[in-house]
Amino acid sequence: MARVVVDTGPLARVEGEGSLVIEADGANVTDVKLNIFEPPRFFEGLLRGRRVEEVPDIVSRICGICPVAYQVSSLNAFEELFGIEVDEEVRRLRRILYYGEWIESHALHIYMLAAPDFIRAPDVVALAKKDPELVKRALAMKRLGNDLMSAVGGREIHPVSLKIGGIFRAPSKETLAALTPELNRLRKSVQSMAAFVSSLDKPKLKRDVTLVSLRDQARYAIDRGEIVSNRGSRIPPSGYEDNFIEHQVDYSNALHSRTKEGMTYMVGPMARYNLNFAQLHSVAKAMAKDLDIEPPLTDPFQSISVRAVEIAHSLEEVAAEIEQYTKPAHSSVPYKIKPGVCYGVSEAPRGILYHSYVVNGRGQVERAKIVPPTAQNQARMEDDVRLLAPEIIRSDPTEARRLSEMAVRNYDPCISCATHFLKLEIRNAS
Amino acid sequence: MMLAKPKLGVFKFSSCDGCQLSILDAERELLALLDKVDLAEFLEASSARMDPPYDLALVEGSISTQEEVERIVRIRKESKILVSIGACATAGGLQALRNWSKLGLLESAVYPEPKVARALEMAFPVSDFVAVDFELRGCPVNKAQLLQFLATVLRGAKPRLPRNAVCFECKRAGNACLVVAGGTPCLGPVTSAGCGAMCPSYGRGCFGCFGPSNDVNLDSYASWLEAHGVEHSLVESLVKGANSQSTEFRRWLEKHG
Numbered sequence: 248m249a250r251v252v253v254d255t256g257p258l259a260r261v262e263g264e265g266s267l268v269i270e271a272d273g274a275n276v277t278d279v280k281l282n283i284f285e286p287p288r289f290f291e292g293l294l295r296g297r298r299v300e301e302v303p304d305i306v307s308r309i310c311g312i313c314p315v316a317y318q319v320s321s322l323n324a325f326e327e328l329f330g331i332e333v334d335e336e337v338r339r340l341r342r343i344l345y346y347g348e349w350i351e352s353h354a355l356h357i358y359m360l361a362a363p364d365f366i367r368a369p370d371v372v373a374l375a376k377k378d379p380e381l382v383k384r385a386l387a388m389k390r391l392g393n394d395l396m397s398a399v400g401g402r403e404i405h406p407v408s409l410k411i412g413g414i415f416r417a418p419s420k421e422t423l424a425a426l427t428p429e430l431n432r433l434r435k436s437v438q439s440m441a442a443f444v445s446s447l448d449k450p451k452l453k454r455d456v457t458l459v460s461l462r463d464q465a466r467y468a469i470d471r472g473e474i475v476s477n478r479g480s481r482i483p484p485s486g487y488e489d490n491f492i493e494h495q496v497d498y499s500n501a502l503h504s505r506t507k508e509g510m511t512y513m514v515g516p517m518a519r520y521n522l523n524f525a526q527l528h529s530v531a532k533a534m535a536k537d538l539d540i541e542p543p544l545t546d547p548f549q550s551i552s553v554r555a556v557e558i559a560h561s562l563e564e565v566a567a568e569i570e571q572y573t574k575p576a577h578s579s580v581p582y583k584i585k586p587g588v589c590y591g592v593s594e595a596p597r598g599i600l601y602h603s604y605v606v607n608g609r610g611q612v613e614r615a616k617i618v619p620p621t622a623q624n625q626a627r628m629e630d631d632v633r634l635l636a637p638e639i640i641r642s643d644p645t646e647a648r649r650l651s652e653m654a655v656r657n658y659d660p661c662i663s664c665a666t667h668f669l670k671l672e673i674r675n676a677s
Numbered sequence: 678m679m680l681a682k683p684k685l686g687v688f689k690f691s692s693c694d695g696c697q698l699s700i701l702d703a704e705r706e707l708l709a710l711l712d713k714v715d716l717a718e719f720l721e722a723s724s725a726r727m728d729p730p731y732d733l734a735l736v737e738g739s740i741s742t743q744e745e746v747e748r749i750v751r752i753r754k755e756s757k758i759l760v761s762i763g764a765c766a767t768a769g770g771l772q773a774l775r776n777w778s779k780l781g782l783l784e785s786a787v788y789p790e791p792k793v794a795r796a797l798e799m800a801f802p803v804s805d806f807v808a809v810d811f812e813l814r815g816c817p818v819n820k821a822q823l824l825q826f827l828a829t830v831l832r833g834a835k836p837r838l839p840r841n842a843v844c845f846e847c848k849r850a851g852n853a854c855l856v857v858a859g860g861t862p863c864l865g866p867v868t869s870a871g872c873g874a875m876c877p878s879y880g881r882g883c884f885g886c887f888g889p890s891n892d893v894n895l896d897s898y899a900s901w902l903e904a905h906g907v908e909h910s911l912v913e914s915l916v917k918g919a920n921s922q923s924t925e926f927r928r929w930l931e932k933h934g
Contacts, residue, residue, distance in 0.1 A: 286691040286742045288772035311695020370723030390704040401875045404695040404817040415879040
């Protein structure tokens, strides 16, 4: 029998280069492979020998969509090693910057990357033709996220203000307060965002999934925390590499992560949401209730709704942070370099971003290890596609492609160290 | 008769996505911009594609694989105006730092055409392979400069891309000179304007995101810094950033790195 190959061409609206191959024998799915052929950029290698002060600016260049996450994870690592207590107001500024990144990235995902799938359109331009007011609100939300980042960091992509021990220059209270009117306007508009995500016709997928996120006693985890899972594990950042193992697979340039028990797992908004729901702002909890998605929630097609809830939460938190902010007397604290091994984690928009460094006595990096959220999610994406495969195979080619792409896009993959194609091939072997 | 809209292609090579994201980050101008062009290819934003040729191609990222070499040659043939955007496309980006590793140097010595033979081992600016009509510098590009550039080019006018030093912007921003007043190493005097002197305005030295300025004399400035107590290794690590494959920075690194 001839092999039937369906090749639907490039996948847009993700940051990553890969191909999805589904092999089937009749109605039985025999294999699912998500190939990533991003050109490797060797950041971990080129960090060797660089001074620790340079690291936050170097690692931010790994990703133009979540540079703050890279900066904060590296700062957490070095500041713990050097025993630095960062000023509380500086921490607040870093959180405002980080909430800005969440808002921008989630708005980008919801309206520009994911929404076109649900309405079977190629892009946000098509959405704008259908509902210009909606897209105007969407762009305003994304703009606010970027404005928050610029107010603290100078610019939204690769901000320049963060440094080990603090911040190069703390903004005045007035600079931040200038964003409050727009912030308040958008806080009042979150109902329309909820109505929009609720209106989308979402596929459904039941699954048993391991969820892993940070937990911070002080707040819904964002800039720091210990690592927890819905299987009951609780580990400090230094225990990450003992509990999560990276595997190389022959068809992908990106490493796959599994738990030490060999399970695939999911990081990102849905993991945070299930594990830290109690710490969400009441406005966000109310939105979750209205959307009828209160935890436990594991259907990956609800990721878009969870991102909307996290935007609502971030808007409330950032409003309170700006209200409480007082410009610190000292924007950074002096420190002495100490050699040693250090670990830093934070919650990038797409999930846990783990860094570890070996620092020598001259303050240079001897070894760097970085595990981005998308690498952790990759094997889980394959599992989701595997669960959906019977439906994918039954569907016509257009629908098969849409469904497969959505299953991947639920994770908002940021294989951003490369983009281009995701080719879908369904090979029917016998 | 209605004139067809210009066909815009946005292409990504080895990079972080940040420069093309700058287009989507132009929230106030985005819909107006997309109304003026036909989006022939912009994978980060749209699954719709049109066949080449392209009137305007924006290229992000450095060339670091054999496939990328073939792809950029093809896109050049298919494009009327080809523009490199950002430090990766114009000067290699941070991933080109591997060119300074022993492996990279060794291979340049061994292979007659190392760029083509072992492209995977090194990363290069777009202009090393094809003719480039304009270069927008920066890591990332400046969004305002990008928009102004697009508005100008789409009207058929010739864009202005100033390449004077960051110092000009820094003076206009009213900053005290970090080098003279504070002894802080700063690449501002040898770096192209474009960022609005952002880092000096934050009280930190420029680390060269926009690459070399016009008529730069890095030899002279670097030895001045060193004569004023800045360690050579510090100067070297500043120059060995996102623009290490620009002609001027590369030449200095080959001599002094």
